[in-house]
Amino acid sequence: MTPALDRQRNILDFTLSSLLRRRGKLLSLVFIYSTVVFVLASIMFFTHALRREAQILLADAPELVVQRMVGGRHDPIPLEYAVAISEIRGVSGVQPRFWGYYYDADLGANYTLQAVSDNSLQTGNIAIGAGLAQLRGLGNGDAFSLWGSDGQPRTFTVSRVFSPASDLLTTDLIMTTEGDLRELFNFSKGTATDLSVAVRNPREVQTVAERIVELFPDCRPITREDIQRTYTAVFDWRSGILLVTASMAIWAFVIFSWDRASGISASERQEIGILKSTGWATEDILLLKLWEGIIVSLTSFLLGLIGAYIHIFFFSAPLFTSVLKGWATLYPSFRLTPFIDYYQVAILFVLSVFPFLLATIVPSWRAAIIDPDNAMRGGA
Amino acid sequence: MIELIDVTKTFNRGAANEYRAVRGITLELAAGESLIIKGPSGSGKTTLLSMIGCMNRPTSGRIRLTGETIAGLVDTDASGFVEVTSLPERFLTAIRRRMFGFVFQQFNLIRGITALENVMQPAYPVGIPRRQIQHDAAELLASLGVGHRQTALVEHLSGGEQQRVAIARALINKPSVLIADEPTAHLDTVLSREFMEIAAQLKKMGTTLIIASHDPLVYESDLADRTIVVRDGVLVTTDTEL
Numbered sequence: 001m002t003p004a005l006d007r008q009r010n011i012l013d014f015t016l017s018s019l020l021r022r023r024g025k026l027l028s029l030v031f032i033y034s035t036v037v038f039v040l041a042s043i044m045f046f047t048h049a050l051r052r053e054a055q056i057l058l059a060d061a062p063e064l065v066v067q068r069m070v071g072g073r074h075d076p077i078p079l080e081y082a083v084a085i086s087e088i089r090g091v092s093g094v095q096p097r098f099w100g101y102y103y104d105a106d107l108g109a110n111y112t113l114q115a116v117s118d119n120s121l122q123t124g125n126i127a128i129g130a131g132l133a134q135l136r137g138l139g140n141g142d143a144f145s146l147w148g149s150d151g152q153p154r155t156f157t158v159s160r161v162f163s164p165a166s167d168l169l170t171t172d173l174i175m176t177t178e179g180d181l182r183e184l185f186n187f188s189k190g191t192a193t194d195l196s197v198a199v200r201n202p203r204e205v206q207t208v209a210e211r212i213v214e215l216f217p218d219c220r221p222i223t224r225e226d227i228q229r230t231y232t233a234v235f236d237w238r239s240g241i242l243l244v245t246a247s248m249a250i251w252a253f254v255i256f257s258w259d260r261a262s263g264i265s266a267s268e269r270q271e272i273g274i275l276k277s278t279g280w281a282t283e284d285i286l287l288l289k290l291w292e293g294i295i296v297s298l299t300s301f302l303l304g305l306i307g308a309y310i311h312i313f314f315f316s317a318p319l320f321t322s323v324l325k326g327w328a329t330l331y332p333s334f335r336l337t338p339f340i341d342y343y344q345v346a347i348l349f350v351l352s353v354f355p356f357l358l359a360t361i362v363p364s365w366r367a368a369i370i371d372p373d374n375a376m377r378g379g380a
Numbered sequence: 381m382i383e384l385i386d387v388t389k390t391f392n393r394g395a396a397n398e399y400r401a402v403r404g405i406t407l408e409l410a411a412g413e414s415l416i417i418k419g420p421s422g423s424g425k426t427t428l429l430s431m432i433g434c435m436n437r438p439t440s441g442r443i444r445l446t447g448e449t450i451a452g453l454v455d456t457d458a459s460g461f462v463e464v465t466s467l468p469e470r471f472l473t474a475i476r477r478r479m480f481g482f483v484f485q486q487f488n489l490i491r492g493i494t495a496l497e498n499v500m501q502p503a504y505p506v507g508i509p510r511r512q513i514q515h516d517a518a519e520l521l522a523s524l525g526v527g528h529r530q531t532a533l534v535e536h537l538s539g540g541e542q543q544r545v546a547i548a549r550a551l552i553n554k555p556s557v558l559i560a561d562e563p564t565a566h567l568d569t570v571l572s573r574e575f576m577e578i579a580a581q582l583k584k585m586g587t588t589l590i591i592a593s594h595d596p597l598v599y600e601s602d603l604a605d606r607t608i609v610v611r612d613g614v615l616v617t618t619d620t621e622l
Binding site: 002003004006007009010011013014017021022271273274275276277278279280281282283284371372373 | 427430435436469470473474476477482484488489490491492493497501502503504505506507508509510513549550553
């Protein structure tokens with residue numbers, strides 16, 4: 001080993017010994033630091049994973065949904081609109097959709113009811129989300145009653161429970177036949193909830209949307225990109241709320257770092273004096289403090305990051321669920337697909353590790369440039 | 381050899397509390413010589429030691445050093461001397477590390493680490509393999525009679541043991557000059573005698589000794605080749621050459 005490497009190794013060994021000597025301080029430092037990283041990384045992992053999850057699921061969503069607006073509110077759309085829209089150049093198909101919300105007073109929860117567009121269900125049968133099935137203790141073949149808008153109960157048979165993998169969108173979902181849904185909600189004949197429009201060339205979606213508005217000024221076309229933007233905005237908004245909440249922790253960390261930057265303890269100052277008086281150069285002390293900062297910040301950063309990964313991807317973010325999830329009253333219990341945005345991790349690394357290193361080095365440098373003579377006059 | 385030429389040291393220059401700790405001291409010290417600096421507390425002994433040991437720069441005057449240990453570190457003049465007064469900090473550190481070992485009045489050991497680690501610590505930045513440092517440190521502690529205490533935390537050692545650890549630490553980088561500031565101030569008579577025996581052994585081995593003390597046991601001993609008296613920062617008497 002070269003003298004330079006030996007020097008590095010010796011100083012690193014001494015750094016570890018110094019850190020172990022101040023175990024209590026080290027542990028509190030690592031705890032605060034890693035907690036801040038944990039909170040920030042959790043928000044980051046969660047919002048990114050949800051956004052990605054939503055993107056994957058929305059890939060199968062219709063390119064264009066047309067809703068009719070009356071008085072600024074969504075209203076059933078006449079089926080003859082579908083005929084006119086299907087004749088627009090570039091439109092390859094128009095499918096009426098039937099859906100609505102159902103409030104379950106027993107659970108205080110809202111369900112989303114939707115009619116299947118094919119013959120996958122028979123009259124009187126329903127398919128339900130895993131969240132609802134679990135909450136209600138339902139399985140295939142079980143009966144489930146819903147109150148109709150005429151005040152009469154209607155009993156359905158559960159013929160299928162959706163896979164938990166699709167929980168993000170299906171947890172509170174009940175799929176029925178079109179006839180059953182019309183009867184339950186008393187939908188007027190000749191109308192649908194909205195229209196799903198397929199466009200041959202995806203680049204023409206916007207043009208088709210504009211044409212629809214020209215034909216039917218009371219309609220609002222919603223593109224898949226619009227929905228994705230809404231998802232993103234909602235997730236960003238939610239992560240914003242959490243960031244505001246977490247800002248207290250971040251602020252505490254900033255004050256803590258500033259406290260370190262503005263001064264070191266008397267014992268640390270004396271130790272630096274002793275080291276200098278026994279032959280350590282200023283750069284040796286800075287190297288010692290650099291190692292100390294690297295060990296503390298990297299350990300804390302990795303602990304926080306790994307903790308956040310486990311929290312989000314193994315335990316489905318129990319600490320943030322009520323803020324970050326909640327498309328429905330029944331919270332999805334799905335497990336997110338691990339997804340890491342390395343760019344964001346790099347930013348988090350730079351924003352947390354570098355200021356801390358600076359906060360460690362600067363006061364040590366200030367103490368290290370004093371005359372070692374001072375140490376001779378101090379006590380051990 | 382160490383030369384001090386009209387050296388002064390003033391603290392808080394220009395301020396209301398300006399204090400002149402050393403006032404124009406001129407002194408020469410040969411290699412292998414042992415010098416005792418006498419004087420009451422606050423007389424400027426420690427300041428003088430710290431300037432000799434390159435831990436502090438004089439306000440005015442010159443300090444010149446020569447010797448094998450610093451050869452090659454910095455350029456010397458024709459007579460082989462290095463004027464340390466104006467050297468950059470990194471050279472002073474290098475000279476301090478190679479040429480001087482310090483035993484402080486309060487020992488200044490690092491608490492929370494073992495006696496062995498305290499002794500090893502000055503050698504860490506030198507770039508010697510750790511195993512070698514450990515071996516040398518253990519040998520030094522054994523030679524000073526505290527080899528059995530090497531794994532003890534320094535705060536668990538007695539005053540005498542702590543001082544031996546401090547001496548071992550001062551010697552780990554094999555300095556040619558040992559500087560001790562009031563080494564017996566916190567020791568009883570028995571331990572003070574033990575220190576004097578260790579100092580005598582080092583002198584026999586050719587180490588230059590500079591000891592500041594106002595303990596009669598030290599300055600009346602036959603260890604000193606020369607004793608000087610400092611009072612109010614001024615060299616009052618240059619005692620007998622023994």
